[in-house]
Amino acid sequence: MERNSTFNPLSFVNRQVRDIPPSGIRRFFDIAAAMEDVISLGVGEPDFITPWHIRSEAVKSLEKGRTYYTANAGLMELRTEIARYMKETIHVSYNPKNEIVVTVGASEALDAALRALIEPGDEVLIPEPSFVCYKPCTILAGGIPVPIETTAENGFKLTPELLRAAITEKTKLLVLPYPNNPTGGIMTEEDLSQIVPIIKEANIMVISDEIYSELTYTGKHVSIATFKDMKDRTVVINGFSKAFAMTGWRLGFACAHPDVLAAMLKIHQYGIMSAPTFSQYAAIEALKNGRADIERMKEEYNIRRKFLVDALNEMGMTCFNPYGAFYVFPSIKQFGMTSEEFCQKLLEEQRLAVVPGTAFGDSGEGYVRISYAYSKESIAKALKRLEAFSKDHL
Amino acid sequence: MELTRKILSLLEKNATYTPKDLSELLGEEEACVAEEIARLKESGVILGTKTLINWDKIAPELTVAIIELKVTPQKGEGFDKIAKEIYSFPEVRSVTLMSGGYDLAVTVVGNSMKDVAMFVGEKLSTLDTVVSTATHFVLKNYKVDGVFYTEEPEDERVITL
Numbered sequence: 305m306e307r308n309s310t311f312n313p314l315s316f317v318n319r320q321v322r323d324i325p326p327s328g329i330r331r332f333f334d335i336a337a338a339m340e341d342v343i344s345l346g347v348g349e350p351d352f353i354t355p356w357h358i359r360s361e362a363v364k365s366l367e368k369g370r371t372y373y374t375a376n377a378g379l380m381e382l383r384t385e386i387a388r389y390m391k392e393t394i395h396v397s398y399n400p401k402n403e404i405v406v407t408v409g410a411s412e413a414l415d416a417a418l419r420a421l422i423e424p425g426d427e428v429l430i431p432e433p434s435f436v437c438y439k440p441c442t443i444l445a446g447g448i449p450v451p452i453e454t455t456a457e458n459g460f461k462l463t464p465e466l467l468r469a470a471i472t473e474k475t476k477l478l479v480l481p482y483p484n485n486p487t488g489g490i491m492t493e494e495d496l497s498q499i500v501p502i503i504k505e506a507n508i509m510v511i512s513d514e515i516y517s518e519l520t521y522t523g524k525h526v527s528i529a530t531f532k533d534m535k536d537r538t539v540v541i542n543g544f545s546k547a548f549a550m551t552g553w554r555l556g557f558a559c560a561h562p563d564v565l566a567a568m569l570k571i572h573q574y575g576i577m578s579a580p581t582f583s584q585y586a587a588i589e590a591l592k593n594g595r596a597d598i599e600r601m602k603e604e605y606n607i608r609r610k611f612l613v614d615a616l617n618e619m620g621m622t623c624f625n626p627y628g629a630f631y632v633f634p635s636i637k638q639f640g641m642t643s644e645e646f647c648q649k650l651l652e653e654q655r656l657a658v659v660p661g662t663a664f665g666d667s668g669e670g671y672v673r674i675s676y677a678y679s680k681e682s683i684a685k686a687l688k689r690l691e692a693f694s695k696d697h698l
Numbered sequence: 699m700e701l702t703r704k705i706l707s708l709l710e711k712n713a714t715y716t717p718k719d720l721s722e723l724l725g726e727e728e729a730c731v732a733e734e735i736a737r738l739k740e741s742g743v744i745l746g747t748k749t750l751i752n753w754d755k756i757a758p759e760l761t762v763a764i765i766e767l768k769v770t771p772q773k774g775e776g777f778d779k780i781a782k783e784i785y786s787f788p789e790v791r792s793v794t795l796m797s798g799g800y801d802l803a804v805t806v807v808g809n810s811m812k813d814v815a816m817f818v819g820e821k822l823s824t825l826d827t828v829v830s831t832a833t834h835f836v837l838k839n840y841k842v843d844g845v846f847y848t849e850e851p852e853d854e855r856v857i858t859l
Contacts, residue, residue, distance in 0.1 A: 337856075347855045610722050 324440045329663045332647060336657040343686045344657040345674045348485060350549040350630070352604075355597040358548060358590045365585035372581065376573040378406025378557070379584045385591040386557050393517065394527035396535055402562040405569050406579045406587075410515045410543035410556035412572070415441050417511050417539045417558060418477075420567035422447035426476035431462045432665025433633070434481040435513070439665075448474070453667035456624045456635065460489030464498045471506045478508055480528060483516035486664045486673035487633040488626020493526045500531045509564075510538040515556070516629040518547035518598050521606050525628070529559075536561040539568075546629075547598050548590045553583040605630050608676040608683055615687050616674075619694055630677045633661065637670045639697050647672060653696070654689040701726060705734055706743070711844075713747045752847050754839070762791075762807050762836040763814045765822065766800040768829040777801060780827045789817050800832070811835060 314322070329346075336342050353359075377383065383400035390398055398404050407413040414437060422428065424446040430438045432451045442449040452470045454460045462480070482491040503510060510528055517525040529538040543556025558568060590597075609626060616623040616634050623634040636646045643660035650656050659675075661668025676683060704724055708715055717735060721728035738744045753760045769780050777795050784804055785793040792805040804822070808814035815833065823831050839847040 349855055351853070351855070607719075607723055614722075 320443060324443060327436050327663065329436065329659055332644075332660060332663070333657065335648075336651055339651070339655060342651070342655045342657055343682065343689060345676070345678060345683065345686050346657045346659050347675055347677060348631075349551040349677060350546065350601065351677045351679065352549040352601050354548065354550050354553070354586075355590075355594060358550070358586045358594060358597075361589035362553075362582040362586035365582045370581055370585065374406075374578045374581050374584055376578050377404065377569055378579055379581075379588070382406055382584050382588050382591075383557075385588055386559075389591050390540070390559060394514075394525070394530055394540070396527065396529045396540070396559075398559045399562075403565055404557060404559050405565060405572055406584060407543075407556045407558060407572060408576055408579050409545065409554045410513065410541050411437060412576060413539075413541045413543070413556045413558035413568075414438070414511065414513060415445075416568040416571045416575075417541065417560070417564075418442055418445040418447065419571050420564060421477055421509060421511075421539075423476070425474060427472060427474040429467070429470050429475060429478040429508075430665075431460075431466075431479070431481060431484075433460070433484075433486055433661055433668035433671070434479075434664055435485050436663060438479050438481070447476070450475070451665055451667070453665070454487075454489070455667070456487075456633075456671075460484060460487035460624065460633070461491055461495050462499060463495075464502055467499050467502050471502070471508070475506060475508050478503060478510050480510050480512040482512075482514075483520055483525065483628025485516065485629050486631045486659070486661065486668070486671075487624065488629050488631050489624070490520055490522075490525070490627045491528075492523070496526060496528050496531065500528065500534060503537065504533065508537075510534070512538050512540050514540055514542045515546055517542060519602060519605060519630060520628040521602075521609060522627045539564060544587050544590055548587075548594050549597075549601065550583075550586070550590065553580070553586060555579055555583045555587050605676060608678075608680055611680060612674065612676050612683055612687075619687075619691055620698065621690075621694070630675060632674050632676065633668075633671050634674065635670055636672055641697075643669055643672055649697075650690070650693050654693045656686055656689040656693070701730075702734060702738070705731060706738070709735075709744070750843065750845055752839070754847075759810060760807065761809065761811050761814050762805065763818075764834045764836065765804040765806060765818055766832040766834070767802040767804055767822065768831075769801050769825075770827045770829055771801075772827060780825065783825060784822065787817075787821060789814075789821075 333346060380400065383404045386404050387398050387400045390396055418441050422445040426447045427450045428442045428447045429450050429452055431454050439449040450470055452462065452466050454462060482489065512528050514527060527540060529535045529540050539558055539560040541558050544550040544553060612632055613623050613625055621634040623632055626632050639646055643662045647658060647660040659673040661671030661673060705720055708720060708723060717728050717732040721731045771777050772779055781793050781802060784790055789806050789808060790804055791807050794803045796803050806814050806817055808817060818831055818833050822828060841847060
């Protein structure tokens with residue numbers, strides 16, 4: 305669209321932004337929102353309310369009148385707690401003074417990391433299926449997203465073969481999205497040990513999105529930053545949304561080498577200033593006294609996970625056993641429909657909303673994402689509808 | 699022992715778990731879990747299974763009262779004999795020996811306030827060992843046995859992205 309003498313607002317919109325397609329999830333759920341009696345297994349956030357002791361600290365901070373900005377990088381007390389938390393969970397030491405920034409959700413941390421590292425034309429490797437933000441944020445930062453298609457056969461893991469095949473001279477970064485949304489795939493210590501040498505040899509950096517790190521069901525999450533010489537090569541991103549059921553608080557953080565962190569901090573301070581103050585006070589409480597809450601919620605997710613996977617398998621929908629996050633990613637290939645068609649029909653015929661796998665990359669074709677961030681009763685209800693659909697179409 | 703505790707804490711939260719559910723959750727053999735549950739029932743650790751009901755929604759006239767009783771303990775029997783006398787009444791839902799300002803906390807259920815008051819006046823306060831009673835009517839349950847009795851907020855989550 306060219307600008308001419310008649311005022312056309314769209315012609316003023318940045319071309320790159322214009323060219324980014326709308327999110328597959330959004331598009332689909334705008335349809336669902338207009339329908340009645342729809343059961344959804346679509347959302348990507350915990351169904352738990354933030355534990356009361358955490359909410360209460362936020363209220364207290366407001367009562368005390370703590371309504372000012374914090375330091376750009378976040379409250380020192382919070383950064384200190386984050387450092388302690390990282391030391392305890394992934395066994396990596398970060399200096400709260402210059403290696404940690406508190407952000408508005410892990411999303412902002414991701415955006416800041418990409419913008420701090422990418423130069424125009426840099427290639428960014430993105431294993432798919434994965435969270436919908438990596439690609440557009442890479443493009444907006446001037447980079448070229450290079451999807452790596454992982455498969456169910458390999459547990460949706462990033463294998464050394466896949467990684468090696470995707471690296472070129474222009475590769476600058478690898479986004480490591482594990483535990484994975486939407487597949488529930490994880491990278492074990494053994495899996496990571498196979499890709500670490502390739503990363504070092506290619507001399508690239510890693511953005512490790514570990515937002516689901518607390519939600520692993522077959523052992524503790526392992527971060528790539530724990531490997532020898534990988535700490536400085538990795539920006540670790542995490543946050544409070546999934547672990548502590550704090551999505552609406554918009555609070556995340558990034559840990560990185562001081563030089564990289566300083567660059568991210570520039571972007572953060574000019575673009576955002578600082579994360580919300582009351583959210584930060586709540587987060588201190590979450591890290592100090594909220595570990596038991598994580599365990600409680602995880603136990604509940606695990607019950608639903610097993611319930612859902614069993615039910616899907618009994619229904620004849622082959623389901624990769626998810627080891628992390630709160631999603632299952634069953635194959636729908638036997639229905640002979642595309643993911644979009646399947647979801648559309650399921651919505652129209654049974655009023656059940658799940659997310660087409662293609663929303664998470666082309667390699668999501670033939671799959672759908674089902675969230676188990678719902679009560680077991682809701683899941684059971686939804687499964688009845690899915691079963692009816694399956695009877696009609698198989 | 700570890701397994702016993704885990705089974706109990708899961709069943710305490712949700713009595714509808716079958717041995718199969720529990721075996722999956724705990725990564726144990728189903729037969730082993732079933733056997734342990736049977737043993738726990740036999741030894742009186744698992745006493746029974748009930749449904750939590752919010753009667754306010756269905757029968758608002760039902761009246762529950764908590765009664766503080768001061769009693770005179772008896773020689774050789776302590777509080778056990780009087781407690782038994784009290785818990786034998788079908789109107790009595792629970793009897794607990796307390797430390798502090800009174801001795802027995804008694805929960806009574808009736809069809810009306812008058813019903814409950816009559817029971818206290820005629821049956822409880824007339825017992826020889828009962829020194830005094832103080833009746834408190836329950837007006838509203840907020841949380842009972844770890845379960846919220848208030849309305850759950852609607853699922854306000856929206857699909858983002």
